[in-house]
Amino acid sequence: MRMNQFQVTPPEKFSFKNEDWPKWMKRFERFRVASGLDTQADENQVNALIYTMGEETEDILVSLHLTAEQANNPQQIIRVPVYIRVLDVNDNAPTFATNYETFVCENAKANQRIQTISATDPDDPLAGHRFFFGLAQEAAGKANFSLCDNKDNTAGILTRRNSYSSLQKSVYHVPVVISDEEFPMQSSTNTLTIRVCTCDREGNMKLCNAEALTARAGLSTGALVAILLCVIILLSLTRLISSGTNSLFHKMLVEEHLTFEWN
Structure with missing residues (x-):
């Protein structure tokens, strides 16, 4: 006695995940035998398979430009072009886009932006680059400079004091950590050099230490x-x-x- 005398429910539609295919296909084979589908014409079996897999299967068949005869004939050999994109492995850490060296005025005010920094990365992620900026732990708690992530792959360096003295400290080295959001996540620590200079009221540099003047003179x-x-x-x-x-x-x-x- 055939089991098709009973009402047999087909498996749920396919998830289109590679790891689910073997289990789903095994369930469909059991359904095919239990329902008596295996005794029907090949065209009926193919249509039952496509219908059971779900609506997304119809979209795939349309994209393959198959004729009705090819879709209903499992013996038909189908050749379609397949384009494979090789994804770049995220194996490089982002770094400063250039060797940043800036200055801060002795008469600076708190929360003044003195430099905008950006990053570069030789990796080529599918969704584009997304960088995150932050001060290294040893600099985050100090009351000299702060960092503001602009959320557009750039960040601003801001003052945290109302004044600086070149006699007390003429050069600051600020460590900045840059990370990406790819897997596995890569990050690096980059050092920003900030020199203390005397400026006019408009913030234009007038005098700096000898090393800074030499550097700016090229x-x-x-x-x-x-x-x-x-x-x-x-x-x-x-x-x-x-x-x-x-x-x-x-x-x-x-x-x-x-x-x-x-x-």
């Missing part, structure tokens, strides 16, 4: 060494010329004296 360490060597050479030549002139003058005096005595 002189590299190599250029400074070259200039120093030139100064040393010039000083040495000056001393040699001076010493040589004195010796020549002394020689002239001696020769004149000898000539006078001989006469």
